Amino acid sequence: MKLHGYFRSSAAFRVRIALNLKGIRYEDAFHHLRKGEHLKPEYAALNPQKLLPTLQLDDGALLTQSLAIMEYLEETHPNPPLLPKNPVDRARVRALAMIPACEIHPLQNLRVLKHVRETYGQDEAGSFAWARHWNEVGLQAYEDMLTWTAGTGRYSHGDTPTLADTCLVPQVIGAKRFSVDLSRYPTLMKIFEACMKLEAFDKAQPSKQADFEP
Amino acid sequence: MKLHGYFRSSAAFRVRIALNLKGIRYEDAFHHLRKGEHLKPEYAALNPQKLLPTLQLDDGALLTQSLAIMEYLEETHPNPPLLPKNPVDRARVRALAMIPACEIHPLQNLRVLKHVRETYGQDEAGSFAWARHWNEVGLQAYEDMLTWTAGTGRYSHGDTPTLADTCLVPQVIGAKRFSVDLSRYPTLMKIFEACMKLEAFDKAQPSKQADFEP
Structure with missing residues (x-):
């Protein structure tokens, strides 16, 4: 499969982590993105929303929206799981990711x-x-969810990475x-540090992509 | 179960539709919302993000984020399904919903x-x-997804309502x-009209809620 992305795209970063995990x-x-390449007709033909990323499957199918792509990966490549088994726990992970x-x-x-800027x-x-x-508003909400609700472990939910972590890490790097x-x-930062120790997260980060620009 | 919402909350409206379907x-x-009741400590204790809706289960479990709640409903009450069976189709529905x-x-x-306003x-x-x-940006993207990609039927995906429609309909009413x-x-508007003919959508709309204010 082919991932259409950009080193700094936070949403593409999430999908890179999930693929690596x-x-x-x-x-x-x-x-x-900064040169507007995603707005050209060639890319719009892949993704009518003209946003990154798009995951192109080997049969040509085109998947858009990072969370929808990661749910697809979870359904078609269930191991290792990025969602817990229990429906209430799955809802917590998805709510955090969102x-x-x-x-x-x-x-x-x-x-x-x-x-x-323009308006x-x-x-x-x-x-x-x-x-x-x-x-600040969103990261505070994430911090409050982690501390006020049960389930937080080494990672956002339990002791293995989930879809919540694939969304949290790119956001923290963006926030910097x-x-x-x-x-x-x-x-939240303790979890971020734990994630970045994993190769799947580390090699997905913007500075390690082939199109990286300092 | 108990749905914490507000008649005009677009996200609560989505969940009402899914519950009805x-x-x-x-x-x-x-x-x-306009009186800020969701910002009070009583509500923050239910939902650290202080956003609507929250779904409170009979055992007290609290679910937040409308899409996460609807995925929970899909997993625990699979019939009628609001997602198709095929993973690529499921990804299309989720991408539309998003x-x-x-x-x-x-x-x-x-x-x-x-x-x-304030800033x-x-x-x-x-x-x-x-x-x-x-x-306008988002609805145009939705329209393009419907017309440029295969799968659109009487509803956003096929001939039965899906999670895409539960998100589309409240947005159209909000856009007005x-x-x-x-x-x-x-x-998109043809699909909106088809949805609104269904009781599950009609009775979930803001004007039919007990807390409605003209």
Whole structure:
């Protein structure tokens, strides 16, 4: 299979982690977000939403939206599992995953920051302040979920990585770009550090991708 | 089970539809979003994210994030199914569902519109323009997914309602509030109309909830 992504795309990063955790070999296709390569008709033909990533299967099928792709991987490559067995636990993992995926990242991706700058006359610092705000709101919610509800272990849920961790780690790395004070979220950061010790997370990070630019 | 919601909460509306489609009886608990009742400690104890909805199970377990709740309902009450059987089809349904759930709604919910008004000195019309923009971007993507990829039927995927429709319908009703020109999305609107003919969708709509305010 081929993963259409970009080194800095937080959503592509999630899928890279899931592929690595499951030991699935894949080919990379990079689309330069800042140069707008994802907006070209060639990419729109793969993904009508013109967002990264897209997972292209060997038979040509095209999967979009990182969480939908990871659920597909879980269904077709169940080992090692990235969701627990019990339905209530699965709901907790998915709810955690959706904090970055629904409540943080969509509010601070490239197109939203551009819109904030162009619509409200903000400079880069202004748009970063916007991004920082939503990272802080969302990461605090994640921290509270970890500390207020049962199930947290070495990772976000139990002692093996789950879909929650595949979403958390890229968000933490993204938050650093916006100068978020991560010391406010000690539980979450401990889990982040534990994840980054795993090769599956480490080799998925932006700085280790072939299209990385400092 | 008890659904903690609010008549106008788009995410609670999704869960109401899923509960109705599956014929699950539930009790309502309403939290007035505009009065900030969801921010009080009583509600935060149920849902650390302080967002609606929360599904409280009979044993007291608390489920958050509408998509995670609906996946739980699908796993524990599999009939009628709201996801197709084939993993690629399931990925398509989930990707469609995530257009409203990840790319539209989180950008235009109450707290974001408030932040736009307070941070960038916008009035209500200004914040509605922001909301309209992201509704247009997302609904166009949904329309393109429906017309560019195979699988669309009487509903978003095939001829029975799925999780995609439970997310689409509340978003269309929400878009009307922001004066989005819905005639631009003919495929999606045909599906919306088909859904609204079903009792499960009709009785879940905001105007038919006990806490409705015109």
